[in-house]
Amino acid sequence: xxxxxxxxxxxxxxxxxxxxxxxxxxxxxxxYLFWYVQYPNRGLQFLLKYITGDNLxxxxxxxxxxxxxxxxxxxxxxxxxxxxxxxxxxCAVSHLTGGGNKLTFGTGTQLKVEL
Amino acid sequence: xxVISQKPSRDICQRGTSLTIQCQVDSQVTMMFWYRQQPGQxxxxxxxxxxxxxxxxxxxxxxxxxxxxxxxLTFSTLTVSNMSPEDSSIYLCSVAGDRRGNEQFFGPGxxxxxx
Numbered sequence: 001x002x003x004x005x006x007x008x009x010x011x012x013x014x015x016x017x018x019x020x021x022x023x024x025x026x027x028x029x030x031x032y033l034f035w036y037v038q039y040p041n042r043g044l045q046f047l048l049k050y051i052t053g054d055n056l057x058x059x060x061x062x063x064x065x066x067x068x069x070x071x072x073x074x075x076x077x078x079x080x081x082x083x084x085x086x087x088x089x090x091c092a093v094s095h096l097t098g099g100g101n102k103l104t105f106g107t108g109t110q111l112k113v114e115l
Numbered sequence: 116x117x118v119i120s121q122k123p124s125r126d127i128c129q130r131g132t133s134l135t136i137q138c139q140v141d142s143q144v145t146m147m148f149w150y151r152q153q154p155g156q157x158x159x160x161x162x163x164x165x166x167x168x169x170x171x172x173x174x175x176x177x178x179x180x181x182x183x184x185x186x187x188l189t190f191s192t193l194t195v196s197n198m199s200p201e202d203s204s205i206y207l208c209s210v211a212g213d214r215r216g217n218e219q220f221f222g223p224g225x226x227x228x229x230x
Binding site for chain 1: 119216220224
């Protein structure tokens, strides 16, 4: 079975500091990995994905993620956090089922960026 | 990316009643999905809405409780039937291409409260 784990319920960081939101995965075969962000009272927004190629993936709003096959991780990073980055972040893995292209989400990490 | 709208954006319903949620996309898409996000929880896939055939339900979800329609490639509905307070959640639709690497794009969600 496919799964993702986000070990931290909440991450606090000061504005201007680098941030990391952790994600580890368990899949059979090649992993297709995604990060989404959810702002209060909003739907999910796609940030970035890893399919193949370079292990460092760049996405929206200055975010990037590093795929590490040996550690089965796909941590989300940003060099300099902004207060406006405060939101709920979800890691997800894609796998095919009889119903098609299915996403399994992690439990989410609340990011809080403070002045 | 596709532009997705949902109606209603929120509703408060009485126990035992049913609510139908609409999802409209601005372009034709192969895959449409319905998710539930219970308070403080991650997203759980309810079903894949298949155009021209019955929806494919995930474990723990049944057609009698969550009937789904997909009359064409731009529209789908999810009905939450015989509601109870445990059905209070955010319901989100999403769309994707049919390839495993395609990211999903989400609607803004419908916030349902059952009294």
